Amino acid sequence: MATEHIERKLKLLPDLPGCYLMKDVNGHIIYVGKAKNLKNRVRSYFKSKQVGKRAQLVSEIRDFETIVTSTDKEAFLLEITLIQKHQPYYNTKLKRGTGYPYIKITNERDPQLKLVSKIKKDGGYYFGPYPNVYAAQETLQLLQKVYPLRRCNGPQKRPCLYYHMGQCLGACFKEVPKEKYDAQIEKIKSFLNGNVAPIKNELKRKMEEASSKMEFERAAEYRDQIRYIAMTVEKQKIISNDYTTRDIFAYYMDKGWISIQVFCIRQARLMKRVKRLFPCIDEPEAEFTSFILQYYNQKNVVKPHEVLVPQNIDYQILSDILGIPVRTPQRGQKRDLLKMAQKNSRLVLKEKFRLLELDNRKTTGAMNEIMDALKLPHGHRIEAFDHSHIQGQDLVSAMVCFIDGQPNKNEYRKYKLKTVDHADEAASTQEVIYRRYSRLLKEHAQLPDLILMDGAEIQIDAAVDVLHNQLGIDIPVAGMVKNNHHKTADLMNQDGVKLELDPKSQGFYLLQRIQDEVHRFAITYHRQLHSKNSLASRLEQIPGVGPKTRTKLLRNFHSIKKITEASVEEIQKLGISKKVAQTIHLSAGSIEEGRQDTRLIRKN
Template sequence: MASEHIEHKLALLPDEPGSYQMKDINGKIIYVGKAKNLKNRVRSYFKAEHDGKTAELVRNIADFDFIVTNSDKEAFLLEITLIQKWQPYYNIRLKRGTGYPYIKITNERNPELVLVSDLKKDGAYYFGPYPNVYAAQETLHFLQKVYPLRRCNGFQGRPCLYYHMGQCLGPCWHEVPEEEYTKQIKKIKSFLNGNTASVTKKLDQMMTKAAENLEFERAAEIRDQLKFIDATVEKQKIISNDNTPRDVFNFYMDKGWLSVQVFFMRQARLMKREKRLFSIVGTAEEEMSSFILQFYNRKNVKMPNEILVPAGIDTDVLEDVLHVPVRTPQRGEKKNLMELAGKNAQISLEEKFRLLELGEMKTTGAMKEITDALGLPEGHKIEAFDHSHIQGTDLVSAMVVFVDGQPNKNLYRKFKLKTVDHADEAASTQEVIRRRYTRLLKEHATMPDLILMDGGEIQLNAAKDVLENELGLDVPVAAMVKNEHHKTADLLKQEGDEHLHLDPKSQGFFLLQRIQDEVHRFAISFHRQVHSKNSLASRLDGIHGVGPKTRQKLLTKFGSIKKIANASLEELHAVGISESTAKLIKVSLEASLKAEEQKK
């Protein structure tokens, strides 16, 4: 049931195209969508029954905004812009780069062959992207040896080393005719476009000859080179009679999950395949359109000559935005490719469902074992706490979060203790529990289903005291109790109760150990970080002329004693430190580091 505030806003929605932005209780944008008719589309979220991720989205909507556009195309572009700006939780989101390199022939008087990660409109020739980065590097080295262009930095009056090795045409010492570059570039382009037969035949002959002459290392090098060529250029057998560079998109949807397959067809070969799985809110066709536009709105993506999509996708809008023909094949070879991509999408999603089923006992099943042992209703979210210090100094606490048996590191939190200045487990627990759950109350956030303390009765009682007597919260708390081997083995629900034993071979027992190990690791790593910074600060404080402001400048700029000690006087002076103080800092820190080395 929509709130009164939302009902009023729904009544004011226009019958216009545009983009809408759903917000949570904190005003954070959690979903961005587009619509041909804003009034009908936005109302549908609150006036119809939903399940899966859509139902979860609707439960979390506290408000919404919208922007009217002049056309569907503008709504489409605005949606993608807002998704990439706000990264909403319930939208499909793609990283901006592909992470794959290209082989580039530069556009200049003396061109060279290089490996790059960015595509630029600079008139150069680009080949790729190549998923196997190492193979791409080795193929580049092979081309530089067989079809040399420029390897030097230009005219220097004498031949460079690469020229003597036969890997540079020699602009380092004379003018190379443009025709010579053109001839080499033609061979390189032919090779990278898949015409490798003559080269591989020659390499095979060289490998055989090397083996016959007992030059086995040389033969192995040539064998590896053939593998690299296969990985970058040949890659797959020919599966098409059409050399048109095209990308093929298809999907399969089931149980609220969208499985996407992208085939990259180059030189009549399937050069690369990408697969993605998403839990979605909108229809499959809408989400696919959003995915495709985001896919090409990234760095390092070279546009094909043609894009193939399944039926139901708005090809006109995509074509208008991408400026590339977007078609739905009806018959023949292209239709077969589309069906093959769809079949692979179905296989990927069914595989995910099988793995989810197999892993359920290790996640939600393990969580249920813990809640059953404590006599609690089935839950999903555990927050666990631990403290760390050295002889009562640099006191810190840490919290880890497990959802359905899996760690969610985005929800982890660190606490520098403010009210405790000595080793006091009860006081430390009270402070961190008070700070954590006072904040959740202020934010009207959902409380965890279970709180676990790494320790015994002291931590358990302190946590309960704050939750029940100060904050008025009824959140279950238990302590993870260690055995004589300092390993978490049991749970303690109430002071004076017997320890609750979990089956040592059960998934619940393994999950409990994982939680204890993870919160301890997180607390220790945070403590080391704080202690290191405090140690650094104390060393600087002992140097005459270094006050709090100077110390902060040094910490911000260099970050460690060693880096400060190794910095030049000019670098220290650039931070705003006088020459005399800079010299004193270097002498003091160098002596300190030398003394530490001698101790080791």
């Protein structure tokens, strides 16, 4: 079952190829996939019944993001890169490496050409990965014939079979000059980087020659070799043609917002994608340039050998400041990569706008529903209050703040009541309302557009009395009324009239969220305070421990368990005598054992 957040994002998926990254409740990437059509593929996870491991995966998905590519093949290669980078739990098939081979030139005195499954930091040259394993094998064999290096195991005092076949330079029986290897390696690197024309032309000539001699099987072999070259060495946007480290920056600006994408090319592949969205205050070009400079000012960001930017950016200034080449590509693969980054930046911003539109209906729109029901002007800020106690002990109040329908936890406040010593809703409300809004008046701070009390007439009347008669301010007050099942039921206005909101409306949903949140916040604070007070009273039962000593112990150790674990010397360091410290050390252990016994009794 898709969450509301996912349902909204599914509506915004593009009909384009690319990769999708599934995330769990903690934001960790748990699966990476590719698709010819992102919209159809991602929707299929949530719009049809799943079984087995796929069903388990879907049950853990709480969010996803996408990266658009130009072709399905690019999506395939990007998928491999993302799996290697993030090691998602559910990508068992490609988890340990790509599952597809690389062609490697080894880093040794007599180098070899090999087919390997993963990249290691061993100084070798790696090319790939190659989706078609058989094509990679055939291409390797072709290279060993055309540009031989070493195919034997090394010195053995006589030429190996491959030397006689022209596929080994002879390291088996003689010392091959390093210059000879270097020349061959340069040709192999050139070939694997896409310069295949000389070999392809030679193969075509041999194919035509064999065909003219009626040697059709040999002609077919040459034809297959040409096809394998196309499968393994053809140019890709995701896998670069060289190993230059480069970052590609692109942006898209609309409706006062700027979307920036950074493609980080490492080891000839797209290893990282950074995306940022923020309001654009200055001109977009200035904001974009400033972002690039700030990006490289971070401690954990290493500058590449080259940076690519769009055409309307002053790349010369950037280059002078950063001390690395900054260019605008005009043609070829680099320009295509830049276009792909620009396409992604545009799609991310479009998705942002559509999500904002949907969010506004559910937040600002919901708040407007509440204000309309109360016949009040539309506002932005709601503050809600609730009280909590246990049989009249440890009385507390709590306030939560919602701005445009969203909780703002920085504005939450907790109150330990000072003038009330028993359960009294009216007195508790009067104290907390006076303390909150007398302070806001002194600080000339922003007042709310609406105050909500987690109760009915008693709390509403008490709040209005303080606001009007003691503080002289007029802030609308309403009550959140619960039913017999302690669930949000109605909204009560200042005159005590219940205003029935549609239980299926966004306004009712917001009212329910506010009531649940302020209740949660008040209960949490009360439990913390009650636990602390209980601990304080137990400590004062220890002979020699008075209020000052108790305060020292609580401030430094916070719990009986930590006091028990502390040595007598550590307790003495707080300015407590040795005799009292020994008594505390022994008595705290008894108190802790008593707490554990109590927990055991409750459990049983």
